Each structure stands twice: as C-alpha cells, then as structure tokens.
Amino acid sequence: MNNCMINYLRILTLALLFGTVLSGCKKHATPQEVALSFMHAIQESNFDLARDYATKESQQVIQLYSFFDARRNNTERDKIKKAGIEVIDTEENGDKATVTVLNSSSKQKERLQLVKENGQWKISLTFESIIPNYMPPATSLDSSSTILQQDSIVPAAPVPEK
Numbered sequence: 001m002n003n004c005m006i007n008y009l010r011i012l013t014l015a016l017l018f019g020t021v022l023s024g025c026k027k028h029a030t031p032q033e034v035a036l037s038f039m040h041a042i043q044e045s046n047f048d049l050a051r052d053y054a055t056k057e058s059q060q061v062i063q064l065y066s067f068f069d070a071r072r073n074n075t076e077r078d079k080i081k082k083a084g085i086e087v088i089d090t091e092e093n094g095d096k097a098t099v100t101v102l103n104s105s106s107k108q109k110e111r112l113q114l115v116k117e118n119g120q121w122k123i124s125l126t127f128e129s130i131i132p133n134y135m136p137p138a139t140s141l142d143s144s145s146t147i148l149q150q151d152s153i154v155p156a157a158p159v160p161e162k
Helices: 003-024 031-043 047-052 056-070 074-082
Strands: 085-093 096-103 108-117 120-123
Touching: 031 047, 031 085, 031 096, 031 108, 031 120, 047 056
Parallel strands: none
Antiparallel strands: 085 096, 096 108, 108 120
C-alpha cells in the first residue's frame, strides 16, 4: 500500500472512532425538558409526538385526550396553542420525578409525573390526570369466587405405601 492510502485509512479509522465516542455521550433529556416538550406537543394537538414523551401505560390516556381535543372548537384550540407553559418546580427522586408547570392562559398549575423508562424520562399519565372525577371500575367478586367452600376442596390422593 502506498503512503497516501495508509494516511487515508488512519483518518477514516480516527473519524469512525471519534463518531463512536460522541454517540456514546448522547445527552438524555431532563424531566423539565420532557415535560415542556410533551406539553408543547399537546398544545399543537400533535398526539403522535406526545406519545413519544410518555410511558407505554400512558398511551391509552393520550388517545382519550385526543378524542376530547377533537371536540374542541377553533377558539378553544387557539387559546391552548397560544398559552405559555413555564416550569415552576421540579422534584426528582431516583427514577421518579414531578414537574410542576404553569399554564399562562388558565393561570393553573399542573403537576406532571415522570418515570424513567429504558433510561429516559417519560410522562406517566393516568385517567385521573385528565378526568378529575374518574373512578376506576370496581372489581365485583361474588362470595362464591373468593371463599372456598368446604366441599369444594379436593384432598390430595393418598400415596400408596410400599
């Protein structure tokens, strides 16, 4: 190999090594950044993007929220889009965080719960977070399914003696 080719391979190897090192230093978004990105996606009615910032368990809640959003008129939607969203407090505790944001149009504080999922902060939503009076369906069990009655217990077969 000639000298020019060897130098080219060295430069190529260094470039690949440098690129690999830089890709390993990828910065993960903070809870505040995730909360703001999520809120801005919701403001823009971009629910596909909002799902990217949410946990797997939150996907149904976002879907439900998108149905509510579709019923809004243009005036309401414009008011939501123009609202300023500001982070006013953040509490981080291990793999959980709470970010409090202030909505400038409604002058209301909203607390967003976040958890780490695969090393990245994600919004954790529940139905209660978008429907204030939501009551999860009660599990109704009748007494026959929870209490074993004496005659329903089958004794183990005796082991024959040798």
